Amino acid sequence: MTSAHAEHVNGELPHEPEKATLEGRNKTLGFWLFLGGEAVLFGTLFATFLALRNSNNDGPTAAELFSLPITAIATAILLVSSLTSVFAIQAMHRHDLQKLKVWLIVTVALGLAFLGLEIYEFYEYVAHESFGLTTSAFSSAFYTLVGFHGAHVAFGVVWIGLLIAQLYRKGLTVVTAPKVYVSAMYWHFIDVVWVFIFSVVYLLGKVG
């Protein structure tokens, strides 16, 4: 067959290797659609949170719990990691494998830092504020929304980690490039979701 087979044409890697094959293009498109579904998923979680955010059932309220400095740092970390993943893709377009790996590693490291902060935050709530999943409808909605996002970050960290390993083994090819590209899309997506969480959960909780 034709374009699906560009990978057998051993020659120059094209400028945008992620779009060189039909598989690669399909992957990108499929992933865009998948993110559309993810948007509905988070949308439903946000709606649930908004419906229940004042139902704290004698448990702690949002205003009592949240500490904006910590979440602001977390936000900054995640935003920077989006930037570093852009650098990674730019390196990929320059076919600079070395830089690509470095920027991905930085991205993963930032992701881990974010997760560390989140775990610390949850630990504080549970240990010192007796605010657990079962405390109130608000707590259930909070942990589910923020936890879902955290799980997405964790998944992304493992995923990009594995991709880095693949880049070490196989280098940059028309097979690995689409994977890197969609993982960066994913990373931006969870970043955007976090921006919403920061506004809707934390800012609104503190001031709203």
Place this chain on the structure above:
Amino acid sequence: MDWLTTVDHKKIGILYLIAGGFFFGIGGIEAILIRLQLIKPMNDFVSAQVFNELITMHGTTMIFLGVMPVIFALMNAVIPLQIGARDVAFPFLNSLGFWTFLFGGVLLNLSWVMGGAPDAGWTAYTPLSSSTYSDSHGVDFYTIGLQIAGLGTLIGGINFLVTIITMRAPGMSYMRMPMFTWASFITSAMILFAFPAITVGLVLLSFDRILDANFFDVAAGGSPVLWQHIFWIFGHPEVYILILPAFGIISDVIPTFSRKRLFGYSSMVFATILIAFLGFMVWAHHMFTTGLGPVANALFSIATMLIAVPTGIKIFNWLFTMWGGQISFPTANLFAVGFIPTFVMGGVTGVMLASAPADYQYHDTYFVVAHFHYVIVGGLVFGLLSGLHYWWPKMFGRMLSEPIGKWTFWTFAIGFHLTFFVQHFLGLLGMQRRIVSYLPNQNFDTLNLISTIGALLMGVGILLFLYNIIITSKKPKNAKADPWEDGRTLEWSIPSPPPEYNFKQTPLVRGIDALWKEKMSGNKGMTPAEPVGSIHMPSPSILPFIMSLGLFIAGLGFMFSREGFNNSFMSFIFNNYLVLIVGLLITFGAMITRSLIDDPGYHIEPEDQEEEEKA
């Protein structure tokens, strides 16, 4: 073994058909049991608890495990052929979607033998579905089984979307796509936006039940109406996810057997899109009686009635297609034409229900039951039976028997109207839905008896269809490429059943009804768009099966994580989440394997293509 590892969309279609058919059978048996219980007043054929389980499992099984997979079977079997593609966009994911559906369905049905099926209705309304009122594991099987099966549906939806967007043959513009492909395209988009909502709903409900979260628990600030919103924001689009493919089938079958092109093709396309769009705007018409208030009720009422406009356009287009055509009535077309009046009746009762004040009377009566069975059985199941009879030769290379097919149609259709027509009156007379029995002499007795007789007759129709399949499978595979002789679309331009690679040469499409167009210009077949060459195919893989198995194990692990077992070993592995973890490890392990080992696929060379052609 071949079947466990296949990534060929045609074989996956057959797998969906077998599995969907199997669950359809289970759902059918449940239906018959329900009707036997209601055959006479004060019957004690089954207990109230079992009755609740039966109605819950009947609805759930039919919608999620019966008709959805059969729709997917036809989509898999037909879409790539209709758009002139050699494959779907993601063959591996296609197989994964099938296996997650199957394992989810098996998990759900295991509930029958593992301590009680779900018993809170197919809508699982809280607080009925909370652990307070439903304390067996039934609803856990529901949340987790549907979660796993729903994943498969979502994967399938994305796969079809990408396939249709990127894999169309040269010349196959959007406005030349056959209607079944169009309908499947829109359906897939609806799946993409509706299923994540129920995914969240099921997670929340299982958190409430298994982890003691408080989403729907009023005492802790939760809200049961929230569940209804989440359920119906998925649930109403879901009913259009079910019916649009049937519209697509009918739109392909009627022109073929009228020897005329579809009347108003572009209006059909836009009506489909409009229905899908409106489908997302009307979910609260299921909740008129929850107290949303007059403003919300009025808005949702009007939005609902608007759907009748594009639906009406479709109905008239089908009628105009037949008008003046040279109509013939093989079984496929009988079901297609039989679909029109039944669906119209369902639509009319739909508009009646959409009137909020009237709905206060109809709600939760047999009138609603009659309405949705008219659209789902009289619409969708008729459509599926039409499509199955129509594409059977393409899928299996054998023609179903026409005389038996006619018997199937008449017994099924008559049985159907007997069963559900009278239920409108039962509802208007005040018989509630979901009740295990009723008192004598309330004018319910005779109508219920008729309804049960009708259900048995429908059962006979389905048995005849099965009999037809069995005797057909013993016949030689001699169906022609274009067995109806009036085939209009691309799937009829290649052998029945198609070779592994579908099209030896990708065809060049020159108009709507591509094959018909060539026939009319005096050509024998499609003009190829590329020279004969080596064809690349993806390799089979067992990983999708293993991933789904892992999810299945993890699901059981999660569900029983709080269970008090008598056996200390069982307690140890379940209560410490070991089973859950092992299951997830299996799934993630298979995912990692997949990502590390690239699939080079294989090639079918032109010589071998010749051989396959002769075989």
